[in-house]
Amino acid sequence: MAKIEMPDDFYAQTPDANVRATEAVMNTIETADLLFDRIARLLRPLNVSAAGGLVLGILRDRGPMSPSELGGRLIVTRATVTGVVDSLERRGFVRRSPNPADRRGLVVEITPAGLVVLQQLRTLIHRHEKIWMSVLPEAELGDYIETLRRIQDSVSTAADERD
Amino acid sequence: MAKIEMPDDFYAQTPDANVRATEAVMNTIETADLLFDRIARLLRPLNVSAAGGLVLGILRDRGPMSPSELGGRLIVTRATVTGVVDSLERRGFVRRSPNPADRRGLVVEITPAGLVVLQQLRTLIHRHEKIWMSVLPEAELGDYIETLRRIQDSVSTAADERD
DNA sequence: ACTATATAGTTAGGGCCCTAACGACCGTCC
DNA sequence: GGACGGTCGTTAGGGCCCTAACTATATAGT
Numbered sequence: 001m002a003k004i005e006m007p008d009d010f011y012a013q014t015p016d017a018n019v020r021a022t023e024a025v026m027n028t029i030e031t032a033d034l035l036f037d038r039i040a041r042l043l044r045p046l047n048v049s050a051a052g053g054l055v056l057g058i059l060r061d062r063g064p065m066s067p068s069e070l071g072g073r074l075i076v077t078r079a080t081v082t083g084v085v086d087s088l089e090r091r092g093f094v095r096r097s098p099n100p101a102d103r104r105g106l107v108v109e110i111t112p113a114g115l116v117v118l119q120q121l122r123t124l125i126h127r128h129e130k131i132w133m134s135v136l137p138e139a140e141l142g143d144y145i146e147t148l149r150r151i152q153d154s155v156s157t158a159a160d161e162r163d
Numbered sequence: 164m165a166k167i168e169m170p171d172d173f174y175a176q177t178p179d180a181n182v183r184a185t186e187a188v189m190n191t192i193e194t195a196d197l198l199f200d201r202i203a204r205l206l207r208p209l210n211v212s213a214a215g216g217l218v219l220g221i222l223r224d225r226g227p228m229s230p231s232e233l234g235g236r237l238i239v240t241r242a243t244v245t246g247v248v249d250s251l252e253r254r255g256f257v258r259r260s261p262n263p264a265d266r267r268g269l270v271v272e273i274t275p276a277g278l279v280v281l282q283q284l285r286t287l288i289h290r291h292e293k294i295w296m297s298v299l300p301e302a303e304l305g306d307y308i309e310t311l312r313r314i315q316d317s318v319s320t321a322a323d324e325r326d
Numbered sequence: 327a328c329t330a331t332a333t334a335g336t337t338a339g340g341g342c343c344c345t346a347a348c349g350a351c352c353g354t355c356c
Numbered sequence: 357g358g359a360c361g362g363t364c365g366t367t368a369g370g371g372c373c374c375t376a377a378c379t380a381t382a383t384a385g386t
Contacts, residue, residue: 018289020301021295021296024299025292025296027308035188040341080342083343099364106365126185129187142183145186147303147306154298230334230335239373242337247371266381269334
């Protein structure tokens with residue numbers, strides 16, 4: 001995810017330029033990037049990456065599953081899951097076993113050590129999320145979440161039409 | 164930037180859990196990720212990465228500058244700039260020359276080929292940004308941008324207090 | 327002058343993400 | 357029971373991002 005700088009004259013350079021739309025897109029990416037970076041820094045002392053933390057959470061909440069299913073939930077390719085699980089396995093937070101029902105497949109499950117680190121991770125992140133969002137009144141927070149949902153729908157839909 | 168899945172019972176797992184705050188953070192990252200991914204796909208046929216496109220834009224709008232300054236504007240480390248500029252230079256979109264005023268430094272500038280690809284890139288992206296954001300009424304778009312700014316301020320400030 | 331400190335750009339090493347291609351295996355249809 | 361199309365996980369190769377360390381050069385202070 002790239003960091004952003006908005007040149008003063010970024011707009012009005014093309015027929016379709018729209019200041020507010022560009023600003024919204026850029027700011028969204030910029031804000032997410034800031035949040036993601038903070039989260040990654042908070043997790044570093046725990047020896048987990050942000051992606052690894054998500055995987056641990058899914059495994060704890062949904063139980064053991066195949067790398068493919070994990071990829072589906074993370075919205076990430078199977079190839080990417082291979083790498084993240086490799087890393088978690090090296091640290092002993094996760095275990096891979098063959099799937100008796102399908103000899104092509106594997107089953108990934110969280111270990112006791114993984115459960116411990118997951119609890120620490122969630123405590124830490126939830127505390128900070130609360131602080132970060134405390135500048136927004138309850139109503140505004142709700143509107144914000146709703147707007148994000150509408151943007152997601154819009155982008156997903158637009159992508160379906162070939163262009 | 165990781166993709167997100169929100170487990171049904173992600174909340175109330177820690178003393179400080181706050182559903183709305185978590186949801187806002189997750190959704191922000193998720194939305195940005197979606198946008199970033201679409202942009203990267205749009206740019207692929209042009210043979211430019213999203214980061215590369217940003218660099219070209221900065222160089223065109225602000226003129227030639229050192230890799231360090233470029234890093235400052237992108238909010239990225241010098242080491243990262245080395246890689247992005249390497250890639251842009253391989254494609255002929257950018258040129259590195261020694262800085263006569265400081266023998267440690269370099270000056271990066273955009274080439275004619277870079278200008279061509281930049282114009283195509285902006286036309287393409289601006290058209291899509293407009294479409295993506297067209298679901299939001301003008302007032303809501305303004306509120307959204309304002310909320311993003313407040314979150315950024317909040318996160319930046321919170322980070323300054325040691326924790 | 328000379329040394330101590332700071333800065334420029336690079337490299338090395340690690341993480342995450344993607345696409346493409348591969349071997350192994352599944353299931354189905356003839 | 358064999359052939360085929362689909363899926364599983366992995367690897368190879370490319371891109372971006374970071375931190376730490378290194379070389380070369382600049383500059384401030386003695």
